[in-house]
Amino acid sequence: MKKRKLVASLLTGFLIFTAMPVNGSAATLDEIKSQQQSKEKEMADLDYQINRTLVEVNDKNEELTALQGKITDLESTIKQTGEEITEQKQVVEERVEQAKNRLKSIQTTEVNQNTVLALMESESLTDFFNRAYVLMTLQSAGNEQVDVAKEEADKLLALEEKQKADKTALEKETTAAAQQKEALDKQVAGLQKTMDENQALLNELDKQRATEEKRIADAKAAAEKAAQEKAAAEKAKQEKVVAQQVSKKEKQQAEPAKQETKVAAKEEKETTSSSTPAKKEKPQATEKAKEETDKKESSSSAxxxxxxxxxxxxxxxxxxxxxxxxxxxxxxxxxxxxxxxxxxxxxxxxxxxxxxxxxxxxxxxxxxxxxxxxxxxxxxxxxxxxxxxxxxxxx
CATH class of the missing domain: 2.40.40.10 (RlpA-like domain)
Structure with missing residues (x-):
């Protein structure tokens, strides 16, 4: 009974002694866990920002794709307008040339050189009005040629202004879209860099935590093993003392019957025999084969x-x-x-x-x-x- 109390006391004292550094290390482990939780929350927030920004990037990519279609149409319009401008320049040149020729014709006609004389030489009133009508028609036709030439020139100017406006709008939209895309790309790159830095810190914290947990587990296991070994040694020591005392007492009590004990011991020795064959087991080994294939596909329309x-x-x-x-x-x-x-x-x-x-x-x-x-x-x-x-x- 005393022996059990002694062993219990020794074990309790040893565990108290060895538990102290383990508890001290637990505070460090708690700090690491707290840092991990804080960093994981920060990374979750960054992950949300990255995901939201990626949505904006994809939306902007779709917008740029649509804008590219618009740009293609606008370039086609500009090209068509250029062709119309070339054709219109030719029309204007022809109209101006026609007007010049018509004016020259009116200026060189004999009737126009002496309009009053032509009218006075009329043979009758009807002839007078006919001559007057011809002169007015000639003058009106000349004016009409000039007006047509002016209208064609105005149309040419409008086409040129439209082409210039289309080009300006195209350049403005292209520049704005490119700037927005560049800004979003920089934002994603910045967020990704921060995420990578935090991931590296989190990985380091994981290593520290694993190292600390292993150190604590090793210390605990060592303490338990030492306590068990010490308790076993103490128990063996006590059992040896008790065995010696019992042996001494039995020897004193057995002295009168020494001869009988020798005979009994001899008979017991002769009748006692034991042998146990040992069984051996052979380890079995198994092999596993694994095959992995890798296939790659691509598609231009993906x-x-x-x-x-x-x-x-x-x-x-x-x-x-x-x-x-x-x-x-x-x-x-x-x-x-x-x-x-x-x-x-x-x-x-x-x-x-x-x-x-x-x-x-x-x-x-x-x-x-x-x-x-x-x-x-x-x-x-x-x-x-x-x-x-x-x-x-x-x-």
């Missing part, structure tokens, strides 16, 4: 979008080997998780630096222009990290 792509692996703790659509990632590792409202499930998607993958998984955090790219190993996923890429939806 839809392209800008997304934020994060690497992950089914080898990570807590992750399933099967996707939401039932794909076994151990057999078909080239799979990405998507938002079905952006990328339909079952689509083939081409990813720069990765290849062609199947959109075969979803996730609670996969919203909007964001995807998760699966890798066979955790190291490959960590090497990929998080990137902003332009992907192609092949079908």
């Amino acid at each position: 839809k392209t979008i800008v997304v934020s792509a994060t690497g992950y692996s089914t080898k990570e703790a807590g992750l399933s080997t099967h996707t939401a659509t039932g794909i076994d990632l151990t057999k078909n590792p080239r799979v990405i998780a998507v938002d079905p409202s952006v990328i339909p499930l079952g689509s083939k998607v081409e990813i720069p630096g990765y290849g062609v993958a199947i959109a075969g998984d979803t996730g609670g955090a996969i919203k909007g222009n964001r995807i998760d790219v699966h890798f066979p190993t955790v190291q490959q996923a960590m090497n990929w990290g998080r990137k902003t890429v332009t992907i192609k939806i092949l079908n």
Whole structure:
């Protein structure tokens, strides 16, 4: 009884002594966890901003595509206007030349040289009015030729002004769209840089946490092992003392029957025999073969979008080997998780630096222009990290 109390006291004291540094390290672990939580929240906010900006980038890309169509139409209009201007210049030149010739004809006619004489030489009143009508008609025709030439010249000027206005509008829209696209690209790049820096810090915190948890676990295991060894040693020591005392007492009590004891011991020795064959087990080895194929496809008509792509692996703790659509990632590792409202499930998607993958998984955090790219190993996923890429939806 005293022996048990002694062992219990020693064990309790040893555990109290060894627990002190472990608890001191726990404070450091709590600090690391707090930093991790803070950094994860900050990254979640950045992730939201990146996703929102990517939506704006894709909207702007669609706007630029529509603007490109408008630019093409406007360039066609400008070209057509240029052709009309060339034709109109020729018309104006012809009209002006006709007007000049008509005026020369009127100026050189004998009737025009002496209009009064021509009228006075009329043989009758009817002849007078006929001559007067001819003179008025000639003069009116000359004026009409000049008016037509002026109208054609005005039309030419209007065409030239329209062409100039169209070119100015085209340059203005193109410049504005390019500036907006450049600003959005810079914004995405800045956010991605901040996200990468935070990811690096978070990775470092993960390493620190793992190191600290291992150190605490090792210290705890060492303390428990030392306590067990010390308790076992103390127990063996006490048992040895008790055994010695019992042996001494039994020896004193057995002295009168020494001869009988020797005889009994001899008989017992002769009748005692034991042998147990040992069984051996042979280890068995199994081999597994694994084959992976990689297929890449491309299409000039494929839809392209800008997304934020994060690497992950089914080898990570807590992750399933099967996707939401039932794909076994151990057999078909080239799979990405998507938002079905952006990328339909079952689509083939081409990813720069990765290849062609199947959109075969979803996730609670996969919203909007964001995807998760699966890798066979955790190291490959960590090497990929998080990137902003332009992907192609092949079908």
